[in-house]
Amino acid sequence: MKGSCMLGERTREAVLEQEFLPLRARILEIAAGLDRLDRAVADGDDGGRRDRLENAIQLLLADEPSRAARIQLLFSRDYDEDWRTRFEL
Amino acid sequence: MPSPFSRGACSASAAQVPLVSGRVGVASWFAGQRSFFIAGNCTGVYYIDPHIHMVSRTTDDYETLAKMGCVALSEPAFWAGYDRGSVDGFRDYFEQLTTFEPKRASWYGIQHFTWLCINAKEAENVALARDVIAMIPEFLDRPGVLGIGEIGLNKNTRNEATVFLEHIELAVKTNEQILIHTPHLEDKYQGTRMILDMLTGDGRLDRNRVLVDHVEEHTVGLVLEQGFWAGMTLYPVSKCTPQRAADMVEMYGPERLLVNSAGDWGPSKPTAVPDFILEMRKRGHPESLIKRVVYDNPLTFFGQSRGFRFNPPV
Known part of the structure; x- marks a missing residue:
């Protein structure tokens, strides 16, 4: 995955000017969504979805590039490189 | 064709078109252009x-x-929201795509092109899929037909892969371009890898004549590195936002990248490409880069189809 900007090398100040309020709003949405989950009554297996959400939040905090790509992979099914053999194709 | 600046509700003159040549403060630029966008509701650029x-x-x-x-x-052929029951159902659909839709688009000065196939969601019925694939050549020489699409995978099953390969066979035999749908959400990465395995395993394919659509952050690099075109679909919830699409242009450059709305009968926004144009401008990107992605690149890719006859706006 590429992590550096080839184009549009804006300053952090310029990016923050555009992104701070939208990011703040989205973080609040995540917080409120997790609060909603906490208030809800547990009723059986959630299929690991709550854990995946918490793992994704941990990925957000890691000081590494390509957070979006790594979160996408967290929510993805595994790829089996022998799939053609399995499908006999 | 008249300029988009002079028709309908769009009353701004060409002199008012925002031409961003350097990096400018986003807030100051946007404040200056706000009245333009509200009053004119125009992108100020032609796009496809x-x-x-x-x-x-x-x-x-x-x-x-x-x-x-x-x-x-x-307009690629796709799923109607229900499974069609017969090959004649597809024949009627292809008739609509190649006759009435171009006419309807022309009422507003828009040129309409199309792609033909049976969508992956209907590929579980392999017998019907084979009948449709056998019928497609009836339409391939019609004006505006660009190739085979949108073929691909949905749930990454054996039947879907079988029908995908048979579509590829048809495209190779008829020398058609190919437009490919990649699966949704958790199936996208696996399905994209499977699709790339099938494409790269066929040495007859010209990779520069294949578009792999609906790429996101975890698949765009895989597609571009293999020499294919990549499409980013701007959707309200799933797939990609205008902001993330702009990020990918910044990270990978404009080469072989396209942006589309994939507007359909579900939650989608037909005017999503103008949202991308606005996002690029807000970041201070030059008009030449924006035009490359939303106008020049589609022309370059489509231009490889024998059914592509484009009359540029004057």
Whole structure:
């Protein structure tokens, strides 16, 4: 995955000017969504979805590039490189 | 064709078109242009939507797209929301795609192009899929047909892969370009890898004539590195936002990248490409880069189809 900007090398100040309020709003949405989950009554297996959400939040905090790509992979099914053999194709 | 600056509700003159040549403060730039966008509701640039399902949209949407500067679009065959029951159902659909939709688009000065196939969601019925694939050549020489699409995978099953490979066989035999749908959400990465395995395993394919659509952050690099074109679909919830698409242009450059709305009968926004244009401007990107992605690149890719005859706006 590429992590550096080839184009549009804006300053952090310029990016923050555009992104701070939208990011703040989205973080609040995540917080409120997790609060909603906490208030809800547990009723059986959630299929690991709550854990995946918490793992994704941990990925957000890691000081590494390509957070979006790594979160996408967290929510993805595994790829089996022998799939053609399995499908006999 | 008249300029988009002089038609309908769009009253701004060409002199008012925001031409951003350098890096500017976002807030100051946007404040200066705000009245332009509110009053004119125009992109100030011609663009092409390379993937949109207009049979699902109203004539009012064509009008809105024209006011936004859309001069051409391409419509891949896709799933109607229910499984069609017969090959004649597909024949009627292809008739609509190649006759009435181009006419409806032309009422607003938009050129309509199309792609033909049976969608992956209907590929579990392999017998029907084979009948449809055998019928497709009846339509391949019609004006505006760009190739085979949108083929691909949905749930990454054996039957879907079988039908995908048979579509590829048809495209190779008829020398058609290919437009490919990659799966949704958790199936996308696995399905994209499977699709790339099938494509790269066929040495007859010209990779520069294949578009792999609906890429996101975890698949765009895989597609571009293999030499294919990549399409980013702008959706309200799933797939990609205009902001993330702009990020990918910044990270990978504009080479072989397209942006589309994939507007259809579900939650989608036909005017999503203008949202991308605005996001790029807010970041201070030059008009030449924006035009490359939303106009020049579709022309370059489509131009490889024998059915592509484009009349540029004057």
